Amino acid sequence: MQICPHCGTENLEGMLYCQKCGVALGPVPLSTRQLTEDDVHGGTDQLGADNVVILQVENDETPILVQVRSEVVFGRVTEQSDTTTYINLTPYGADDLGVSRRHARLLRDGKAVYLMDLNSTNGTQLNGESLPTSVEKRLRDGDEILLGRMRVFIYFKT
Ligand SMILES: [Zn+2]
DSSP: OEEOTTTOOEEOTTOSBOTTTOBBSSOOOOOTTTTOTTOOSOOOOSOOTTOEEEEEETTOSSOEEEEOSSEEEEESOOOOOSSEEEEEOGGGTTTTTTOOSEEEEEEEETTEEEEEEOSOSSOEEETTEEOOTTOOEEOOTTEEEEETTEEEEEEEOO
């Protein structure tokens, strides 16, 4: 058994991503193209074959890898439902950085991923532009989002 570091669910040996929340259960090899400093916005808008996004919180060395089944909600919620994965950003300083309990969500539609602000207190920005609440914006590999004052870079795992 492998215990998911994010939600605590027990997974069968050999699983790469938690069957419950989709977060990677251990280190996953990444290509060197990803997570480099000089990556620019405007990469592909097509998610890779295994539907995995890489979330890199600014000033944190360990990326969060999530296999997006349908939607992923960023915030400070620890419980997981069957349809929604909550990425709990509390360990990354979410309280101090003004991240709401349910701040914003990623929604997957085929190979496309959309970002939507969930009427958060301090707002969401995509590549420096404020996102009106409840408006879906399609994401690209290398996009930068701001949840309150928490900066997160999003990469599509190829
Ligand atoms: Zn999990």
